[in-house]
Amino acid sequence: MKPYRTVLFVPAHKASWLDKAAEAGADAVCLDLEDSVPEELKPAGREQVAAGVERMAASHPAMGVFVRVNAIGTPHFGNDLEAAVLPGVTGIFAPKVNSAVDVLRYDTMLDFFEQRAGVSGLEYIIPVETIHGIQNCEEIAAASPRVGAMIGPTAEHADIAKAVGFEWSPEGLESMVHRTKIMLATKAAGAHPLTALWERTRDLDGLREFTTRGRKMGFRGQVVLHPTHVPVVNEVFTPDAEAIDFYRGLLETYREAEKRGDGAVMYGDIHVDKAHADKAEEWLARVDELADLNGGV
Incomplete structure (x- = not known):
């Protein structure tokens, strides 16, 4: 996988926001069909994915384009993956992966949809956001050549905070152990180590400090939530x-x-x-x- 510095999330049902992501200079964007899309709007989100991907592939061919599907076991998973596998997509953002077996389940489905869509070489970004995922991160990282990046996460309110039960701090000491474990597993597998997540959209000084700490730990890119975060994170991960x-x-x-x-x-x-x-x-x-x-x- 390319060494993306920034992966900017855009709700799939608001694909028009992709233009702002491109203007911000994000190295990659991720159209989200999971948490940022209300249940009743998920079908509409799937419909907008194709148009959004086609537009970005034409206007910004160097930009990575990923789609976050709903997790395996949800009623949306198959439909999401089918909608996501199309020309112009770089890969799949695969949530709630607990084991190497989950990765192989993705592989089986992706092989089928790739053949049908006439595409190949799609990669995964895997956020390690569950307890079992943390425990099995080495096996997950090595489970498939499609695993291009993994995320060592920390956040105030996201899934990882609920799963681990830590009390978040800007310094991130409470998440240092699992993030280091995930980062090392990712590097051992030859994949790209990403970190996340800074939720305070207006606190750019805090963002810079958080990103710098992640870089010093060994991470080489970051998932971001807002276009204003992109220039800060890009600068921190760009050698001067x-x-x-x-x-x-x-x-x-x-x-x-x-x-x-x-x-x-x-x-x-x-x-x-x-x-x-x-x-x-x-x-x-x-x-x-x-x-x-x-x-x-």
């Missing part, structure tokens, strides 16, 4: 020019030393060896990947 120059210089210095037959060298006040160079090379490769996203670097 000073850091890029630092790692480029480090890598160049090490390679020059390597040519001389030296396995270690000083770079300013820092002792540099192969491990440092490997990190710099990987870090700079991510910069190149980010440059290809909607909005760029």
Whole structure:
């Protein structure tokens, strides 16, 4: 999966809001058929998905487009998945996944709908938002090559708060353990680690602090609820020019030393060896990947 910095939610029955998401510079959008759509409007939401996806694919082809379906076991699941699998969709946002078996259930259905729609290669973003999901996150991450990203969540009022029963704080210490476990499981499977969620739409300073803490933990992107959050989160997850120059210089210095037959060298006040160079090379490769996203670097 591309290293999306921002995945912005848009209620499926209000697909006209996609234009605002695009204007905000979100790397990906997620048309939501689950919690943000009232029960009586879910059929209408499914009908708007196709038009919204087609419009975004034409106007913003670099933007990722996902659809959050209702969970397995709900009466909406099959209809949602059928409506979501169509040309222009990047993948499925798959809620309430409890085990690797759930992922394989998604795979079975998705294989069928992909063949019928003439598409392929759809990926999952999986929010780990249940107790069983947390316990089984390593197996979930490795269950299918379609698992492109997983979310290590914390929120004041969302499903994860209800499931775990923690008392939320802006600092997030109460969710550090499960978020770290999910982040490590995601990276071990070679998937993209996302975090979430900042619910206070007007508190952009708090958002920046929350996002920065997530980046320092090892997350590389975030689910966001409001267009005004997109520029803040994109900036936090975008390496700045000073850091890029630092790692480029480090890598160049090490390679020059390597040519001389030296396995270690000083770079300013820092002792540099192969491990440092490997990190710099990987870090700079991510910069190149980010440059290809909607909005760029």
